[in-house]
Amino acid sequence: GYKMRILEMYGQEFARLRGKALIEAILSSEGRTLIAEVEGISSSAPYGYDRHANGAEYSAAFGADLIIVNNATPSLPGPVIPGIDDLSPVPEGFGGLARFLGRPCAPILEPNISVVPDKMRANRQNGIAAEASGANFAVLTANPNRGCISHKDIFMSISSFREGTDMVLFAGKMHHSGCVEDFSPSIAKQYIQAGADGVIIPVPGTVPGLTEDAAQAFAYAAHEEGGIVLSSITTSQEGSDIETIRRLALSAKRIGADVHHISTAGYPFGSPPPENLYAYSVAIRGIRHTWNRMSRNLRNHWGNSSYVD
Numbered sequence: 001g002y003k004m005r006i007l008e009m010y011g012q013e014f015a016r017l018r019g020k021a022l023i024e025a026i027l028s029s030e031g032r033t034l035i036a037e038v039e040g041i042s043s044s045a046p047y048g049y050d051r052h053a054n055g056a057e058y059s060a061a062f063g064a065d066l067i068i069v070n071n072a073t074p075s076l077p078g079p080v081i082p083g084i085d086d087l088s089p090v091p092e093g094f095g096g097l098a099r100f101l102g103r104p105c106a107p108i109l110e111p112n113i114s115v116v117p118d119k120m121r122a123n124r125q126n127g128i129a130a131e132a133s134g135a136n137f138a139v140l141t142a143n144p145n146r147g148c149i150s151h152k153d154i155f156m157s158i159s160s161f162r163e164g165t166d167m168v169l170f171a172g173k174m175h176h177s178g179c180v181e182d183f184s185p186s187i188a189k190q191y192i193q194a195g196a197d198g199v200i201i202p203v204p205g206t207v208p209g210l211t212e213d214a215a216q217a218f219a220y221a222a223h224e225e226g227g228i229v230l231s232s233i234t235t236s237q238e239g240s241d242i243e244t245i246r247r248l249a250l251s252a253k254r255i256g257a258d259v260h261h262i263s264t265a266g267y268p269f270g271s272p273p274p275e276n277l278y279a280y281s282v283a284i285r286g287i288r289h290t291w292n293r294m295s296r297n298l299r300n301h302w303g304n305s306s307y308v309d
Contacts, residue, residue, distance in 0.1 A: 003028040006065050007289050010296040015098040018136040022104065022168050023197060026228060026259050032285035035230070035261040036064035036277055037108070039270030040072030040080055054083030055264070055271030060101045061297060062274040063281035063290050067101060068139050068261070069094070070108040073119040075129035080107075082270070095134015102300030104136035108143075111153040112160045115146045122157040127164025137168035139230075141177075141200055148179035151187050158194040172200030174234035174263070175207050183210060185221030192227040198259070199227055203252045206235040212255055219256035231257035238272050239265030242279045249283035260284060 005028040009017065017025060026033045036059035056067055072080040072094075079085050080097055091100040098105040107130050109122040119126070122140045130138050140157060142149035151173065158171050171191050173181075181187075183201060191199040199222040204212045219229040231252035237244065252260050262272045262280055271277075281290040 033259040055269040093133035122161040124163035140171040170198040171196035174232040188221040192225040215255040234263040
């Protein structure tokens, strides 16, 4: 039967989307789902907040369907991003952020190894905490400046995370993570076999040596194994000119990405440059769905707020 597409979802129903329904909504949208990464409350990134909007709000306003938060601690109470602590009530955890934005939200976690701070590790404890915090899904990858993190490090951490939760998990490298390894079809299958629902692949053109043919074979193998594919721009090229963003977006489409991720590039608001997020959205799904996503922000809290008669 017909599956509801992310393209048509909005508001509090969308904010609650998780599990199998989330995967089906992504697949039904046929490569037209967009993730924006924003910086969490503990980040030292420069912020340009003027107490009117923050990086997550900018991202939602300019076309993001899903929000992932880096440098956030799932186990801590309170908000997971800066700039919303003056709201009443304060949006608590990932669930509060999802309800506030009308978007599914998730933490970025890293391998369960010694070079990664405890709060960021994908393990049983943080899996339980992420679910308790209301996260819709989770992302397991490697941040820069951790030394060499291998595919094997991530495989092993999937198992640790799975001891705490069965929530939807995307896992893999968004860049070479300090050591150059192949993105081969067998690696893609091993991610799914280890317990991930989806695999991560850098967009061709963002890491040295990764061709479209190789990335397409990686994505095909993940699909063959029953997984979904998340493409990622996390090499600061998310801060490139708009023409480059469009080229990267279409490359991600060609390799078979089901969901597209664009990172922060160290942008002052702790989010992707809004004009690039918009350009990426238009490239992968056109103006109709982009404007629909942007405009439906207004419907998020209707019927659920004190100002509604």
